[in-house]
Amino acid sequence: MATKKESRVKVNKTYKLFINGAFPRSESGRVFEVSSQNGSFVANPALASRKDLRDAVVAARSAQSNWSKATAYNRGQILYRIAEMLEGRAGQFESEIVLTSQVTPSRAKAIVSEAIDRWVWYAGWTDKLQAVSGATNPVAGPFFNFTISEPQGVVAIAASVNFIEFIDAIAAAIVSGNTSVVLVPGGLAVPAMSFAEVLATSDLPAGVINILTGSLDELAPWAASHMDIDGFDISGISKKMHPALKEAGAENLKRIHAFGPEKTPSRILAFMESKTVWHSVGV
Amino acid sequence: MNFEYAPAPESRSIVTIKPKYGHFINGSFVAGKKHFPTINPATEEILSHIALGGVSDIDKAVAAAHKAYTKTWSKLSGKERGKYLYRIARILQERAREFAVLETLDNGKPIRETRDIDIPLVAAHFFYHAGWADKLDYAGLGHSPKPYGVAGQIIPWNFPLLMLAWKVAPALATGNTVVLKPAETTSLTALLFAEVCQQAELPDGVVNIVTGDGSTGAAIVNHPGIQKIAFTGSTDVGKKIARAIAATDKKATLELGGKGANIVFDDAPIDETVEGIVNGIFFNQGHVCCAGSRLILQESVADEVIEKLKVRMAKIRVGDPLDKNTDLGAINSKEQLIKIKELSAIGDAEGAQRWSPQCELSTKGFWFAPTIFTGVTQANRIAQEEIFGPVLSVLTFRTPQEAIDKANNTPFGLSAGIWSEKGSRIFWASQHLKAGVVWANTFNKFDPTSPFGGYKESGWGREGGKHGLAAYLKSGKETGAK
Numbered sequence: 001m002a003t004k005k006e007s008r009v010k011v012n013k014t015y016k017l018f019i020n021g022a023f024p025r026s027e028s029g030r031v032f033e034v035s036s037q038n039g040s041f042v043a044n045p046a047l048a049s050r051k052d053l054r055d056a057v058v059a060a061r062s063a064q065s066n067w068s069k070a071t072a073y074n075r076g077q078i079l080y081r082i083a084e085m086l087e088g089r090a091g092q093f094e095s096e097i098v099l100t101s102q103v104t105p106s107r108a109k110a111i112v113s114e115a116i117d118r119w120v121w122y123a124g125w126t127d128k129l130q131a132v133s134g135a136t137n138p139v140a141g142p143f144f145n146f147t148i149s150e151p152q153g154v155v156a157i158a159a160s161v162n163f164i165e166f167i168d169a170i171a172a173a174i175v176s177g178n179t180s181v182v183l184v185p186g187g188l189a190v191p192a193m194s195f196a197e198v199l200a201t202s203d204l205p206a207g208v209i210n211i212l213t214g215s216l217d218e219l220a221p222w223a224a225s226h227m228d229i230d231g232f233d234i235s236g237i238s239k240k241m242h243p244a245l246k247e248a249g250a251e252n253l254k255r256i257h258a259f260g261p262e263k264t265p266s267r268i269l270a271f272m273e274s275k276t277v278w279h280s281v282g283v
Numbered sequence: 284m285n286f287e288y289a290p291a292p293e294s295r296s297i298v299t300i301k302p303k304y305g306h307f308i309n310g311s312f313v314a315g316k317k318h319f320p321t322i323n324p325a326t327e328e329i330l331s332h333i334a335l336g337g338v339s340d341i342d343k344a345v346a347a348a349h350k351a352y353t354k355t356w357s358k359l360s361g362k363e364r365g366k367y368l369y370r371i372a373r374i375l376q377e378r379a380r381e382f383a384v385l386e387t388l389d390n391g392k393p394i395r396e397t398r399d400i401d402i403p404l405v406a407a408h409f410f411y412h413a414g415w416a417d418k419l420d421y422a423g424l425g426h427s428p429k430p431y432g433v434a435g436q437i438i439p440w441n442f443p444l445l446m447l448a449w450k451v452a453p454a455l456a457t458g459n460t461v462v463l464k465p466a467e468t469t470s471l472t473a474l475l476f477a478e479v480c481q482q483a484e485l486p487d488g489v490v491n492i493v494t495g496d497g498s499t500g501a502a503i504v505n506h507p508g509i510q511k512i513a514f515t516g517s518t519d520v521g522k523k524i525a526r527a528i529a530a531t532d533k534k535a536t537l538e539l540g541g542k543g544a545n546i547v548f549d550d551a552p553i554d555e556t557v558e559g560i561v562n563g564i565f566f567n568q569g570h571v572c573c574a575g576s577r578l579i580l581q582e583s584v585a586d587e588v589i590e591k592l593k594v595r596m597a598k599i600r601v602g603d604p605l606d607k608n609t610d611l612g613a614i615n616s617k618e619q620l621i622k623i624k625e626l627s628a629i630g631d632a633e634g635a636q637r638w639s640p641q642c643e644l645s646t647k648g649f650w651f652a653p654t655i656f657t658g659v660t661q662a663n664r665i666a667q668e669e670i671f672g673p674v675l676s677v678l679t680f681r682t683p684q685e686a687i688d689k690a691n692n693t694p695f696g697l698s699a700g701i702w703s704e705k706g707s708r709i710f711w712a713s714q715h716l717k718a719g720v721v722w723a724n725t726f727n728k729f730d731p732t733s734p735f736g737g738y739k740e741s742g743w744g745r746e747g748g749k750h751g752l753a754a755y756l757k758s759g760k761e762t763g764a765k
Contacts, residue, residue: 276735
């Protein structure tokens, strides 16, 4: 009998999309190839289509009402849970980031640590946003008048290839009660879809975050002109594409913004809407 | 017994209107090249001739505003800037009657409203923002937030001077300078405001007023020397502006159209509610972006409310805007009257039932009787499109959730009203309405401390209150532990 030990064949992961809490393939059947730094094959992520985008928007819209009605405390705990799940799989994300982008292992470790800490930072914001952004307004009359901030609805995100900025854009959009459709380009597809697995085990309701991998050049104009998307974070897209996206977004006066890498609550507030309520006072 | 009112006209002698006006650029009036007439919409009498501003006028105004920004206004401390705004507020109060009469003559709205609402709110707006000028570090925009520079401002004809105040007061308080274009049909009070700036010795070029039409507005939007656009008007034009500035770094606030839902629950105090419905839609001839133009009645009280509303509507006094007893004045322009008539005819064609009280309308000027349409469905154009006139569409509901669904079912999201005596129901409804301003057991109330602006296609940004300052300031450095 042969006793020579054979080397084990690794079980590779099939990359799919993340829509409404499930992992479907692109309806188009399209994929694109991601290679490692040295050119070797890594994965064939799905190349999302316009129909996939529409499906993701439907999922996000359906999830929006309940997510925004969840208590701030509840949303905060779910965001914190995402940090917990990410922490437990930090090593996997570090190696995927090293594999698919031009960074050293020590830099990848720093990136993942910061990404986890961002979730903790945002988790703490859910029940403090009103204190910072709201107001009671001393109107000249017998009225109790106050202003609160509410989520806008469905926010599309064109993600930067940088993993921290990818995380930052998503957290800033959903912390207030928006739901999101995240468009992910290139090699980021690999850690992004692993991140979808984190989300699937974080008690996050289905549809709050939907992730589509593919080409931003294709997906972003479709998102910009989609009439059921309320806001669009275009930080991850080259500046030369911004005018065309803003022009397309004008059709439903989409709130379109781009941000730098620093964390700031103004990124959260950019996708919120102020509501002022007047209550008559009298006996 | 005869309860007819005797005429009680306000005298127009307090106002002097020049036969012709130029633009107000760099602190003085400069002659215009072409002119167009401005009329009293109640009589069609020509009041004056207004200069039609072109690209070269906007160039000069922007140059003056830029010079004033760099040389004087941005160098002035907030404390001193604020004092100029206080001066303007006080002069506006002193000359309030003159402004009220002029606004009524040029716009057609009743003197009761210009005297008691428009002009007092104008002064209040300047007084409120004056106090912010040296307190901007506390506005929640980080340390030492900075103005944009030159703000281009385009305002509508429905509240001419009030919209000027909503635009100019925060812009100046935050350290910006201004090029403002009043609406084509209502330039006169803006030109009188220029005199107030002179009396207040506001440094030259801080406020520039160029009159004209849509092409003048486009010249402002497209001018490369303007960093910030503030526009109030139709959603169509708002979208055009959004497209026009897409390839620039210009910031914009847009206050656009609405189709406000006024929801009446079965426990509402009916008499107060009827007053609120009348105020919601017939205030300012319905020329109000946040008008309660869709009445959404709970079925169990619908008949009673409609019956009482008709009785109340029959008492609305339509007529001479300068008469102190007048409730409903003239429609601002022939063009607007045609639009109101067209959309009302569509309401008839769609099968809704039209009702107006008997009222005599003058044959001169532009008039439209207060009107309600009952039996309206959500898909009807009169339930979806802004009519911007004294026309109310009535829909009904059975469950509270149905009321919310109907209220939110338009592309707009500016205002909404709730009538109920039950506190928890009011809070529930106000949470679920997608509207920037919600009035509970009141309607059409405004205040400089209270942010105003809409969700969705009703626009971008807020005006008034702490939130309104953000429209004119770049955030400063954020402080605090990281």
